[in-house]
Amino acid sequence: MSSIISVANLSKTYGSGFKALKNVNLDIKRGEIFALLGPNGAGKTTLISIICGIANPSEGRVLVGGEDIQTSYRKARSLIGLVPQELHTDAFESVWATVSFSRGLFGKPKNPDHIEKVLKALSLWDKKDNKIITLSGGMKRRVMIAKALSHEPQILFLDEPTAGVDVELRKGMWEVVRGLQQSGVTIILTTHYIEEAEEMADRIGVINKGEIVLVEDKTTLMQKLGKKRLTLHLQNKVTALPESLSHYELELCDGGATLVYDYDTQGERTGITSLLGDLRAAGIRFNDLDTTQSSLEDIFVDLVRTS
């Protein structure tokens, strides 16, 4: 799959001396949903702002659809739709007027049919004549998505698209995003909701302190970094573990009723077989057992902690 966005050696130092981005290299594949994860202040929004033309880079180069964002900014920017993190909307314009304005701003001829299609897809059609100030937060968020889609972009940036949006609406937005991907739009989203990335993304990038820590296919990432947890429900409560089990890093929980063992699925040996043998030898019996896969959130927290 070819790259639609190519970021090379990108750095950004603000006037205060704060380095928001440090030598970032990143390629976004055409047609994918890419989730950019990172804690607050990691550089997510700065990276998006530079790609979209809102902030100037200090060093490095960005190509969008093969066009340099600085020397060929018209072509590059016309490919992009941006939904920023904050709810920046006009107050007294109608929904229809503000979405039409965005289309004009991107140099596209009037197309009421397209605007109608976008507003209907985002459940805003019955609000098209309402002033934006009268809309709820969730509706304003959708208006911003409608504005970003008004000029039929090939790339859509969604910076925290579902912040402050209720669960039902969030799932509705996921549907819209999936629909866009099916129509060929490349989507880059940043989110604090790890479940959103887990649910939506094809690939995941993690940024921390201005550096890209990792970029990986979501499933590969889950497999590669995913730990599993074995929980044994003991027949009889145990107050302390015998010496023969000390090298397993076991944890006694629920007042000695359960025994927890974390293991790496990618390791040469999981240690499960020997653990079960040693438990039997020590006379510790169990009624039941279950295993759970660690979530993307656990992986993310681990990565940020160690980077």
Next chain:
Amino acid sequence: MNHRAIRAIYLFEMARTWRTLLQSIVSPVVSTSLYFVVFGAAIGSRITEVEGVSYGTFIVPGLIMLSVLTQSIANASFGIYFPKFSGTIYEILSAPISYFEIVLGYVGAAATKSIILGLIILATAGLFVPLHIQHPVWMLAFLVLTAVTFSLFGFIIGIWADGFEKLQMIPMLVVTPLTFLGGSFYSIDMLPPTWRTVALLNPVVYLISGFRWSFYEIADVSVSISIGMTLAFLVICLIVIWWIFRTGYRLKN
């Protein structure tokens, strides 16, 4: 050239004028009428003529300039400051539009509003005093040139301001005093020689003088100097705006 984007910004800004019609148009017309009543009637009864023109008629070009200057600055500075304040500037900055086109949209709309306002005030003045314009084409040229130049100046203030207080500061503390002291209500020939020399340092003198010349062929300074000074200010504003966009000053950093 992204003419659709220029049109979109221009129409968006003009729509704001129609939405705030009372504040944009009616309010300056009312205050100008008050100037006529206060200055024209009260002072005009003591000063009957200035350089062969009745006092009420004499102050018309100055009054129009007063409104055009302040409104050009107010319109353009607010037009660009508000998107910065509300955050909607992100859309302008991320659109495939050049700096020149952004300026054309905002400054074009601000200047249009000021020109419309100037013409409305001219028509209002016609209700109070008899008017005869000697050089209508030059009158329009001065009106357009001044509206564009001061809209550019307002655009710079709007970019520079990082709060509503700063947005008001230059118009209130610099432009209004300069306009009042720039011969709106008197000929600078009426001043003592020392103050006349001081007055010539005020750029607004040249604008009002040239504009008044287009009405009555009377001027405090030569018309060519008036045009030259206005054009010089226009060029200075253009250079500052070019620098703002080149460096991203208060926009992209």
